Amino acid sequence: MILSATSLTATRGARTVLEDVTLEARPGAVLGLLGANGAGKTTLLRLLAGLDAPHAGQVRFDGRPAHDLGRAELGRQVAYLAQNGAVHWPLKVEDVVALGRLPHRAAPAADRAAVARAMAAADVAHLAGRATGTLSGGERRRVLLARALAVEGQVLLADEPVAALDPAHQLHVMELLRQVARGGATVVVVLHDLTLAARFCDRLALLAASRLLALGAPDEVLTPAHIAAAYGVSVESGRRDGETFILPWRRIAAEEG
Amino acid sequence: MSRLPYPALLAGLAALTAALLAASVRLGYTPLDIPAALSDLVHGRDSLGALVLLQLRLPRALLGAGVGFSLGLTGAVMQGLMRNSLADPGIVGVSGAAALGAVLAFYSGLSNMFALALPLGGLAGAGIATALLLALARTGTGTSLLILAGVALNSLAGALTALALNLSPSPYATLEIVFWLMGSLSDRSLDHVALALPLMALGWALMLRTARGLDALTLGEDTAASLGVNLRRLRLAAIGGAAAAVGASVAVAGAIGFVGLVVPHLLRPLVGHRPGRLLLASGFGGAALTLAADCAVRLLPIRPELKLGVVTALIGAPFFLALLWRLRREAE
Numbered sequence: 001m002i003l004s005a006t007s008l009t010a011t012r013g014a015r016t017v018l019e020d021v022t023l024e025a026r027p028g029a030v031l032g033l034l035g036a037n038g039a040g041k042t043t044l045l046r047l048l049a050g051l052d053a054p055h056a057g058q059v060r061f062d063g064r065p066a067h068d069l070g071r072a073e074l075g076r077q078v079a080y081l082a083q084n085g086a087v088h089w090p091l092k093v094e095d096v097v098a099l100g101r102l103p104h105r106a107a108p109a110a111d112r113a114a115v116a117r118a119m120a121a122a123d124v125a126h127l128a129g130r131a132t133g134t135l136s137g138g139e140r141r142r143v144l145l146a147r148a149l150a151v152e153g154q155v156l157l158a159d160e161p162v163a164a165l166d167p168a169h170q171l172h173v174m175e176l177l178r179q180v181a182r183g184g185a186t187v188v189v190v191l192h193d194l195t196l197a198a199r200f201c202d203r204l205a206l207l208a209a210s211r212l213l214a215l216g217a218p219d220e221v222l223t224p225a226h227i228a229a230a231y232g233v234s235v236e237s238g239r240r241d242g243e244t245f246i247l248p249w250r251r252i253a254a255e256e257g
Numbered sequence: 258m259s260r261l262p263y264p265a266l267l268a269g270l271a272a273l274t275a276a277l278l279a280a281s282v283r284l285g286y287t288p289l290d291i292p293a294a295l296s297d298l299v300h301g302r303d304s305l306g307a308l309v310l311l312q313l314r315l316p317r318a319l320l321g322a323g324v325g326f327s328l329g330l331t332g333a334v335m336q337g338l339m340r341n342s343l344a345d346p347g348i349v350g351v352s353g354a355a356a357l358g359a360v361l362a363f364y365s366g367l368s369n370m371f372a373l374a375l376p377l378g379g380l381a382g383a384g385i386a387t388a389l390l391l392a393l394a395r396t397g398t399g400t401s402l403l404i405l406a407g408v409a410l411n412s413l414a415g416a417l418t419a420l421a422l423n424l425s426p427s428p429y430a431t432l433e434i435v436f437w438l439m440g441s442l443s444d445r446s447l448d449h450v451a452l453a454l455p456l457m458a459l460g461w462a463l464m465l466r467t468a469r470g471l472d473a474l475t476l477g478e479d480t481a482a483s484l485g486v487n488l489r490r491l492r493l494a495a496i497g498g499a500a501a502a503v504g505a506s507v508a509v510a511g512a513i514g515f516v517g518l519v520v521p522h523l524l525r526p527l528v529g530h531r532p533g534r535l536l537l538a539s540g541f542g543g544a545a546l547t548l549a550a551d552c553a554v555r556l557l558p559i560r561p562e563l564k565l566g567v568v569t570a571l572i573g574a575p576f577f578l579a580l581l582w583r584l585r586r587e588a589e
Contacts, residue, residue, distance in 0.1 A: 046479070051482050051483060072485045078483065080480065082479045082480050082483075084477070087475060088340035088476075089340070089531075089532060091531060092530075095531060096475070099475065102469060102473055102484045103484050103485040131530075147476070147480075
C-alpha cells in the first residue's frame with residue numbers, strides 16, 4: 001500500500017507544528033523519520049496514521065484519502081505503535097498482543113495464529129502468560145511491538161520502537177522491521193539513532209523546525225551539513241562491511257560558545 | 258492460580274444473582290406462602306398473599322437486582338473509560354443531580370401530593386445533568402475534562418442539596434430527606450419498577466456495547482483510535498449509558514454507595530483484568546451484592562430497619578480496605 005502525504009500542514013493552537021511536508025512511503029521499504037525533539041516527527045506519524053486530521057494537505061493510501069477507507073478498514077490496514085507504551089491494566093502478554101486483532105473480527109483460530117506469529121517475531125513468545133506489570137521496560141516495548149505486528153496490516157507506523165531497548169534488541173527490532181517491509185508492508189519508523197537509520201532504512205526523511213529538510217536515500221540525507229542543520233551537532237562517521245556508521249560527536253553551539 | 262473460564266464465571270455470578278433474587282422474594286416481615294400466592298396471582302385471585310408478593314416483595318427484589326446491576330456495570334465502565342480503578346458511578350455527576358431532583362420534590366411538597374413525585378424528580382435532575390454532559394461530549398471533549406465536569410456537577414448538586422436541607426422548613430422534613438439520601442429499597446411499588454427498569458435497560462444496552470472499545474483503551478487513546486475505535490462514540494455510549502442507569506437507580510433507591518467501586522475491583526483479577534469482560538461480570542456481581550445487602554437489612558434484628566446505602570458502605574468500605582491491604586502486600 002503506497003502511503004503518500006501531500007503538502008501536510010498541522011497546527012496546534014496558533015503554532016504551526018508541521019509545514020508543507022510532501023513524501024511517499026512504498027511497500028517493501030522502510031522509511032525513517034528523523035529530526036530533533038519537537039521537529040514534528042510524531043505529529044507527522046499521527047497524520048499518516050489518520051489519528052489527526054491535517055490543517056492542510058492530504059494523506060492517501062493507494063491514492064484513496066483516509067476518510068474514504070473508513071475507521072474500521074484503516075484499523076485493519078494501518079498498525080500504529082505509539083511512542084509512550086502504556087498498558088493501563090495488568091493484562092497477560094498474550095491478551096495485550098491479541099488486542100492487535102480487534103479490528104479484524106476474524107475466526108478465533110486465525111486470530112490465535114496471527115498472535116502467535118507476532119509474539120514469535122518480536123521474541124516475546126516466552127512471556128505469553130506473564131502479566132504486563134511484571135515486565136521490564138524493554139520487554140514491554142517488544143510486547144507492544146508484537147501487538148502492532150499482530151494487526152498484520154499493509155502499513156506499519158512505529159514511533160521510536162527502539163527507545164528503551166538494549167543494543168541487541170535494538171538490532172533485533174530494526175532487523176524485524178526490515179523483514180516486515182521485505183514481506184510487502186510499508187514501514188515508517190521514527191528514529192533518533194543515526195547509525196540505525198543509515199543501516200536499516202531504505203529512505204529517510206529529515207525534519208527540522210517543522211519542515212522537511214531532506215528526503216532521499218540515507219547517504220543523501222545524512223550529510224554532515226544536514227545533520228548540523230537539523231540537530232546542531234557535528235558527527236564522526238565511517239564505513240564497516242559496506243555499511244555506514246554515524247556518531248554524534250560535539251554540539252556545534254557548545255564549540256562556538 | 259488457574260483462572261476460572263469466563264463463561265463459567267458469568268454463569269456462576271448469574272446463578273448467584275438468581276438465587277439471591279429468590280431469597281429476597283422469600284424474605285419479609287410477614288410469613289408468605291409463595292407457591293399459594295403465585296397460584297393466586299396466576300389465577301387472578303386477589304388474595305392478601307398475592308398482593309404482598311406483587312406489590313411488596315417482587316418490586317423490592319427486582320429493584321435490588323436492577324439497581325445493583327446498574328451500579329456494578331457503571332463502575333466497571335467508568336473505571337475502563339478512565340483507566341483508573343478509583344472511578345465510580347458517582348463521577349459522571351448524575352447521581353448527585355438525581356438526588357437533588359428528589360430532594361427538591363420533597364422540599365416543594367410535591368412528594369406529599371403523589372407517590373411517584375420523588376423518582377420523577379430524581380429522573381428530572383439526572384436528565385438535566387445528562388443533557389449537559391452529552392452536550393459537552395458531542396463537541397469532542399476529552400475524557401478527563403468530561404469527568405471533571407461530572408465532578409463539578411456532583412459538587413454543585415451536593416451544595417444545592419445541602420442548601421435545601423439548610424433552609425428546610427421543618428426538622429421532620431430534614432430527617433426524611435436525610436433518610437431518603439441514605440438509600441433504600443423498602444416500600445417500593447411496581448410503579449417504581451416500571452419507571453426505572455426501562456431506563457436502566459437502555460443504559461445497560463449502551464454500556465455493554467463499549468466492551469471492545471474499553472479493551473482497546475487499555476493501550477491508551479491513540480492506540481485505541483488506530484485500532485478503529487471511535488472514541489467520541491465510545492464516550493457518548495459510556496457516559497450516556499451510565500447516566501441513564503445511575504439516574505434511574507438513584508431516582509428510585511437513593512444513593513447506594515460503594516457497590517460500583519468495590520465490585521469491579523473484586524472481579525477484575527477473575528477476568529484477567531480485561532475491561533470488556535469485566536462489564537457483565539460486574540453487573541451480576543453488583544446485583545448479587547445489592548440483593549445480599551438488602552436481605553441482610555431485613556435479617557438483622559435492628560429496628561428501624563437499617564438503610565441499604567448504610568449497609569453497602571459498612572460492608573464495602575472495610576472490605577475495600579482489606580483488598581487494598583492485600584494488593585499492597587502482593588506488590589512488595
